[in-house]
């Protein structure tokens with residue numbers, strides 16, 4: 375329970391207007407974008423730098439108050455919901471871009487910077503930070519969940535782009551880990567212990583990110599197929615063709631249908647692959663396009679829309695970025711359960727076929743980052759109707775178990791949060807015990823983002 379003395383102490387630490395117990399502010403920080411039950415924090419704090427975060431955490435540790443980090447709350451598994459109440463540390467006042475180092479392909483940032491804003495600044499240097507989760511996420515939240523997205527197939531996930539971190543540990547100590555070298559084999563890999571730990575081990579206050587050069591030119595294709603298996607077989611063949619797609623997405627005919635209705639489009643309502651390739655010369659991209667088209671035709675494609683250059687890429691890809699909003703808007707009053715699994719590429723076709731059968735009788739939309747074996751299913755239903763919602767949760771369970779049977783993972787990119795905790799024993803076996811010991815070692819009081827990852 376937060377007392378008046380606690381609030382006075384926080385005001386002295388971060389400034390009067392950066393402490394709130396206002397009802398609407400607490401409500402805003404009680405839920406993410408998932409269906410998981412909200413929980414109100416006792417207070418929200420907006421620190422400005424690592425020193426302030428450290429002082430808050432040190433005090434919270436002495437008072438045994440739970441602390442949960444908050445980016446912008448776009449998670450999909452309940453990851454930032456403060457289930458044990460306490461303090462939310464919102465990183466909104468920590469959006470500094472501290473140093474751009476184009477000669478090293480690096481940038482130093484504070485954790486609250488929104489990656490889309492960061493990329494606007496970096497584009498002036500011909501660089502970008504590739505992990506692209508779509509929503510307006512912060513770098514701290516992306517590190518928390520090890521987010522990835524449409525460009526992961528070529529450039530990797532968030533974990534592949536972190537060189538250094540400043541981390542506040544659960545008793546308030548600040549550690550700085552990593553270095554600026556492009557590679558290192560020095561000691562235990564603590565960077566990757568904190569990436570994806572969902573704020574349960576430490577709060578990230580600053581990061582040095584590894585960047586890549588902006589592509590010189592683009593080529594994109596939207597290809598439709600008679601059956602999902604024609605599209606998913608094509609994924610494997612394109613990936614093994616020697617060309618390296620910068621993005622490769624699968625969308626089932628339901629997704630195309632909802633986009634047509636919501637955006638007044640006229641796309642063929644068939645399973646679809648959306649692809650992007652980056653290159654230098656137009657001639658090179660034209661040759662690549664011909665080869666990819668050939669693969670699609672061999673797999674029975676029924677329609678190909680294609681283009682070269684950034685404008686054409688943006689035209690062909692625009693609808694992909696509208697998917698979530700269109701699905702939600704077309705089903706007012708229903709809630710989404712957003713499933714997220716990933717499997718080895720060789721099992722992608724089987725996994726999609728299994729999912730299609732499993733959700734056949736539900737209001738379901740299947741799509742995903744096909745190039746890295748990632749599949750999402752959005753099922754819209756009435757969460758208040760326990761029987762119907764139970765059927766949706768049962769489908770989620772069957773899909774995750776099938777992904778594990780295929781030697782995949784219960785979460786490709788959304789993290790464990792609340793929703794995937796029950797699958798960790800099955801996925802990790804004995805190594806879950808080591809994870810719990812690490813949590814116990816770093817956060818013995820269990821004050822950092824309690825109730826997440828472990829049951």
Ligand SMILES: Cc1cc2nc3c(=O)[nH]c(=O)nc-3n(C[C@H](O)[C@H](O)[C@H](O)COP(=O)(O)OP(=O)(O)OC[C@H]3O[C@@H](n4cnc5c(N)ncnc54)[C@H](O)[C@@H]3O)c2cc1C
Pocket residue numbers: 406407442443444445446447448449450453454465485486506507508509510511512513514515516517518519520521522523524572573574576577578579698787788823
């Ligand atoms: C429409 C939509 C599409 C999405 N698509 C994708 C996608 O393609 N790929 C993908 O990966 N995700 C996707 N997501 C999920 C989400 O956007 C990402 O997980 C994102 O990284 C969350 O960032 P955030 O700033 O909102 O973090 P939050 O949700 O606020 O927090 C995420 C986690 O990190 C912790 N945290 C926050 N800040 C810090 C910090 N500084 N230090 C330590 N821990 C911290 C939180 O406690 C929480 O556990 C999507 C979400 C939506 C709504």
